[in-house]
Amino acid sequence: MNRPAVLARRARDRHQISVGLPTLIWLPAAIGFALIVLPVAGLGLKTDWPRLPELIFSESALDALRLSMITSSISTVLCILFGGPIAVILARSRIGGLRLLRALVLLPLVLPPVVGGLALLFLLGRTGLVGRGIETAFGFTIPFTTAAVVLAQTFVAMPFLVVSLEGALRTAGQRYEAVAATLGASPMHAFRRVTVPLVLPGLASGAVLAFARCIGEFGATIAFAGSLQGTTRTLPLLVYLEREADVDAAVALSLLLVVVAVVVIAVARPRFVEGQT
Amino acid sequence: MSREPAGLDAAIVLRRPEFTLDLAFAVAPGEVLAVLGPNGAGKSTLLGVLSGLLRPDAGHVRLGDRLVTDVAAGVHVPPHERGVGMLAQQGLLFPHLTALANVAFGPRARGVPRTDADAAARRWLIEVDAAELAERKPSELSGGQAQRVALARALAPEPALLLLDEPLASLDVDAAPALRSLLRRVMRGSKQSKVLVTHDALDALVLADRVMVLSGGRIVENGPTREVLTRPRSSFTARIAGLDLIPGTAVDGGLKTADGMLISGRQSEQLADGQSAVAVFPPFAVAVFRQRPDGSPRNVVEVEVAALEPHGDTVRLRAAALPAGPGWVDGLAADVTPAAVADLAIEPGMRMWYAVKATEVAIHPAAR
Numbered sequence: 001m002n003r004p005a006v007l008a009r010r011a012r013d014r015h016q017i018s019v020g021l022p023t024l025i026w027l028p029a030a031i032g033f034a035l036i037v038l039p040v041a042g043l044g045l046k047t048d049w050p051r052l053p054e055l056i057f058s059e060s061a062l063d064a065l066r067l068s069m070i071t072s073s074i075s076t077v078l079c080i081l082f083g084g085p086i087a088v089i090l091a092r093s094r095i096g097g098l099r100l101l102r103a104l105v106l107l108p109l110v111l112p113p114v115v116g117g118l119a120l121l122f123l124l125g126r127t128g129l130v131g132r133g134i135e136t137a138f139g140f141t142i143p144f145t146t147a148a149v150v151l152a153q154t155f156v157a158m159p160f161l162v163v164s165l166e167g168a169l170r171t172a173g174q175r176y177e178a179v180a181a182t183l184g185a186s187p188m189h190a191f192r193r194v195t196v197p198l199v200l201p202g203l204a205s206g207a208v209l210a211f212a213r214c215i216g217e218f219g220a221t222i223a224f225a226g227s228l229q230g231t232t233r234t235l236p237l238l239v240y241l242e243r244e245a246d247v248d249a250a251v252a253l254s255l256l257l258v259v260v261a262v263v264v265i266a267v268a269r270p271r272f273v274e275g276q277t
Numbered sequence: 278m279s280r281e282p283a284g285l286d287a288a289i290v291l292r293r294p295e296f297t298l299d300l301a302f303a304v305a306p307g308e309v310l311a312v313l314g315p316n317g318a319g320k321s322t323l324l325g326v327l328s329g330l331l332r333p334d335a336g337h338v339r340l341g342d343r344l345v346t347d348v349a350a351g352v353h354v355p356p357h358e359r360g361v362g363m364l365a366q367q368g369l370l371f372p373h374l375t376a377l378a379n380v381a382f383g384p385r386a387r388g389v390p391r392t393d394a395d396a397a398a399r400r401w402l403i404e405v406d407a408a409e410l411a412e413r414k415p416s417e418l419s420g421g422q423a424q425r426v427a428l429a430r431a432l433a434p435e436p437a438l439l440l441l442d443e444p445l446a447s448l449d450v451d452a453a454p455a456l457r458s459l460l461r462r463v464m465r466g467s468k469q470s471k472v473l474v475t476h477d478a479l480d481a482l483v484l485a486d487r488v489m490v491l492s493g494g495r496i497v498e499n500g501p502t503r504e505v506l507t508r509p510r511s512s513f514t515a516r517i518a519g520l521d522l523i524p525g526t527a528v529d530g531g532l533k534t535a536d537g538m539l540i541s542g543r544q545s546e547q548l549a550d551g552q553s554a555v556a557v558f559p560p561f562a563v564a565v566f567r568q569r570p571d572g573s574p575r576n577v578v579e580v581e582v583a584a585l586e587p588h589g590d591t592v593r594l595r596a597a598a599l600p601a602g603p604g605w606v607d608g609l610a611a612d613v614t615p616a617a618v619a620d621l622a623i624e625p626g627m628r629m630w631y632a633v634k635a636t637e638v639a640i641h642p643a644a645r
Binding site for chain 2: 125175176178179180181182183184185186187189190193197198
């Protein structure tokens, strides 16, 4: 029997009593729960339901939603393409300095996103170290384009994929890869036919987490890409913009983001929610 | 990729904090070498070096005329280019592939087209009596079934050397005998060298031509299976072996020794009359008497007590053959309580009678 089924059965067994659960724990847990749920529920109370369709299907809102979906999808793919190999190296390589490498990869996780956006701007801006070279060589600049949105999202979301996938790789262990090698499989063949299929669930939950982070991304985007409708104004940026001009629109769009988040959690379940990476 | 049968020749030094593996040995083409030893003796480390997953500190590993490890010359052929197969304790079938795809994995990895690889995999599944399991996923297999599929998978690439890492240890008592006799049948038919790591003397007895006993990373004994197990030269090996063995040929209801004595016992599997076999029983099943006993035990033989060894909270008697008696008596052990030793006033040189009930005696096929 697989593990989720065992967990589910254990949870349903009414003969089992709870151990390791002091009664006092319930109080702070309830406060914490309220802190998460009440604001979101409050959004529902504040919503101008009759005007909701009109607000959500306005041109600027649809532009922002479309842009958010497209850029987040591309960013998630980039996270898999570049973060995936990083996770494999962190989990499998025996080179020195891995701990430093891991700390650096996790940097965007602890860095304020707006700082990340500024850093990207200084690197890739017109006067930046790499940006100047790109403009001379190819005649274009990255900041304040849709590409900048993608870069900003990839920057902040990459650690989520790396952490999740590295955990899955470590849990899977190297035993199956060793068996594959004794069967004559080259490292590449073993990677494609054994490693990747085995960590697919971990990769999927990492990708969902990264996607969710991309959808919510604000600070790095506004610093590096600005807020141009249809080009760089994603949903969170639009919500921030509308909060002064039209509170009802801001609330409606926020509700839309909540729906997106709920869908993401539903898709990602049960793996990372139940601690299974 | 099929290879010429190739022997194994190895000399290995590998230093670990807990012990140093330091040994040299050879295995002829087609031969089965059992490696016995307690946990921490270096058995798994040895397999790691042979398969190429571990790099030794010094020494070499040669498969036929191919040098796959030579520390001095800087040679270390990676595991996937060695042609060294491995059957692990838990089978480790790839959980996302069917039994058939698991077996076809090796040939596919070597570039065999899919249809040919599948056909070969079906042949190997038939070989291990698992043809009907082809479409099942590993999660739908019992331990014994999974281990049979894993055996087929290890054999499918036709490795020059097959390593078996306690292949029966994780099976329950019902499944182990069936797989043991399957291993015996399949291993006898193949020409590759085989190294079987086990802690069970019975596995060595049924499957191996030769036994190498390891302790603390060194070889303490190395020789033909029956010789090592029946006449342990060190108390250490005797403890590992821990079984009484009587060689002979299978007959209805038991085994007949070379000198014609019938040893009554239960056959572990259907054996043909006249087939080479061995009677096995634990020393604690042996009762000792000063006079020839007259009772239910079917197997009674007169011995001379050669030695008394403390063995846990019992005393192990070692028998020696009488000048005119059968030679196989030599080394037979009997465990008795210290009180019995005192009551019977047992001492070396005394003549005693050993008696064993037929129900305690298992008749197994012998490796050769």
